[in-house]
Amino acid sequence: MRVLSAAIGMVLASATLLPLTADAAQRQTRIADSAITVATTLRDTALASDLGYRVTESLTTEVGPRMAGSDGDARAVAWAQAKFRELGYDKVWIEPVTFPKWERRAEQAKVVGAHAQPLILTALGGSPGGTVEAEVVRFADLAALEAAPAGSLAGKIAFVDYRMERARNGGGYGPGSRVRSRAPSVAINKGAVGFLMRSAGTDSHRQPHTGITRFDEGLTPVPSAALAVPDADQLARLLQRGPQRVRMHLDCGWTGTATSYNVIGEIRGSKRPDEVVLIGGHLDSWDLGTGAVDDGAGVGLTMAAGALIGQLPKAPARSIRVVAFANEEQGLHGGKAYAQQHAKALGRHQIAAESDFGAGRIYGYSSSAPAHAQAADRQIAAVLAPLGIAHTPGEGGPGPDISPFAANGLAWARLAQDGSDYFDLHHTPDDTFDKIDPQALAQNVAAYAVFAYLAAQADGDFGSAPNTAPNTASKGARD
Template sequence: MRLSVRLLAASALALGFAAPAFAQDAATIQRAERIRDAALEQNIALDYVTRLTTTFGARPAGSPSEQAAAEWAAGYMRQHGFQNVRIETFPLIGWERGEESASIVGAHPQRLVVAALGHSPGTNGVIEAEVVRFTSLEDLNAAPAGSLTGKIAYVDAGQMVRMQDGAGYGPLTRIRGAGPAAAASKGAVAFIMRSVGSDEHRMPHTGTTRYVEGRVPLPGFALSAPDASQLSRLIASGETVRLRLSSTAHTYETVSQNVVGEITGASRPNEVIVLGSHMDSWDLGTGAIDDGAGGAITLAAAKAIAESGRRPARTVRVVLYGSEEVAQPNDTGNGGGAYLRGIGAAVEQHIIAGESDFGADRVYALQLPPGAQNSAFQRAATQVLYPIGVLASAEPELHGGADVGPLAEAGVPVFGLSQDGTRYFDLHHTADDTLDKIDPEQLSQNVAAWAGLVYLIADSDVDFRALRSAASAPAH
């Protein structure tokens, strides 16, 4: 890693990235580079995610393990010098998986590997019914009213397309979110789907489904990819296929929480930069890549800035959000919404926010808010980030992730450090989301990218809101 940094730094000089590039003097850029390099060598990120996943395992939203992990994380922040550490609780409907099973019955009985979809109700015993297959959510929605009465709706839209930026995920999560309600509207007694993942492992990917008028209307399940293919082949052969499904899943009232800690700014402490990730995970694995790694990256980046020997002007605030993974009967925004409601009018003092929630593989691109493209600040950021393989994108970041999304909707500019998601959806929401999947060197590269960039922002006077306004102003 040290050799590659030196080689890329030389390339940066050759490409003309070395000139001082924004309203601060060159010393700010040099300090950011030193913070970047120090972050490559420190191991606090790996220490944090190792302790989190080993001690607490899975951390379902609102569960005792998520609550205990939040208490521990607050102590970890205090131990490592964060100021104003606090836990902010909010009400939540939790969900427990219980026991689940699925099998083909009849002439060719076979066991299937399934996972109940998050917040779907249990089956109240056993459901046994004929399966009707659809190849898209649109086909299911087009089925005649009542045509699925007493049957199980099955959507197999094919394997997720593997892409570096994870763009193949969105089209299939629509099915997971809306499928159960669509199936119920046609009279179905249950809903199943090919799980949303890019792998061929016999490990189903869970994930939340959607509430409709305060309830999830029927039991929903994700089939592992090989089991989905098996079921689709049987149906394609012309046989009438019947399934037996059971689930004891249920919901309960609980609380979740955000854990907040900060490195207080030296001269402008009321100007806040939010670094977000989420504490909760699904119950099948231990939530190492989704999203223990994100908390590790943002916490370690802030710590690297604090250890640089010079506090930046602005406050760097790390928020470990609660309950990102689950839907709720009312759209409260979960941890992100609770944070926004808690700060009230102080949202105007939030100058920018970013979120790490895409695993631990390397960062390859920087996306800044609108108006910052080709700016002096972007040129400075490129000088700091190019030596560790991060290029500035011409595309602006508009929305952030699920946790900082409410801040973005409230007008706070957001940035993105895009990670390589090529293998992310092999592991995401499965039993294979475990610590051994984290590459320590790539994790350190993430910390270095976050630390270098955030220091530049925190010690600058760049007004990203003003840049956005100027970019959207009509030309004269």
């Protein structure tokens, strides 16, 4: 389902107030009343359906964790192809995605000395293996680490104790994820032989949050891990009592390359089948949990939305394409591959939307729709409104996997989910199916079905066109 573009805010809003020229009026994208009627019925049918919940249960139970390049990942690809066919999709295919393969095998840590005790941690994706025992130096945040004198961490473990803030839109994740992605390299440049961080999460459980990190070119990577939040608190309290030494052992690392697949299902359009509305989520997960909120729910609800559209008496004018993207977690590999493979067909992609922020209720809708598509954008918003979804033009950006294509000119939409508790679970062992609320997931299915159907039926476009200027649209904060 290609979701409507997330807005160029005030400019678009003000543009709709200007008088239209005759040419502009002719070009206005609109949605027929008959399509609105069908979408209203579709919305109510989807809201009463448990299909999205059942598909998500199937993936997380029958496959479980599916880290990119693992046996679970390969089983997930086979599962997705079979599930698309079972759900009645007209066309199902796979597209290869090749990437470096990272494996986690074992990990443990402890404080040594007078206050000896275990610490619960997990290796950051991309970390090398190794055993390090050294004195720990605490920093309140990334800026404090960056301000440390050159060479001041020689032979020591850097510990960044940044506490992430909870927010409905996940806004607190940006600073937390920057610690994970940037701080290890900064620490190495200061002489550190190991790196620890407070998990980028909002919970208070002994469940560490993993996630990918990267090391600047030319640096020799060091063992890098995230402490569970209570363990970060414990280490900080110990450091208040005096110097502390930590021993950590990580058995993990890169093991060559692997190939997985974007798995694609399509409901063929009745009039313009070569034009598509794209929706989807990412099929891979981290290995600690079963990838229910990240991103089993996104795969399940978009598969269900497409299937419910396929059950209508008549297919929409354009095709509905659902993509289960490969290896989002370690660098948007599936999204980048899709954008590259379909670059010449960008203009035939009507609009796209991705669900990759858990399974909370959708509370806002926005898009990148240009001025000539604003009327249709408002029509979609009006059908979404009874689901408790507000029209929020000018807010947000494209989902992670569609962001590479959006940077090239793809129109996008954002169906903003309530992520207040998303980062309690994100990238932890606690990301399991029992955390999914079936009613909230059904609301998501209904919203995506409405959006995809109406965008596919629209008389006119939503602005997808190749561009040459850099696109600064947000890639989201969920990798």
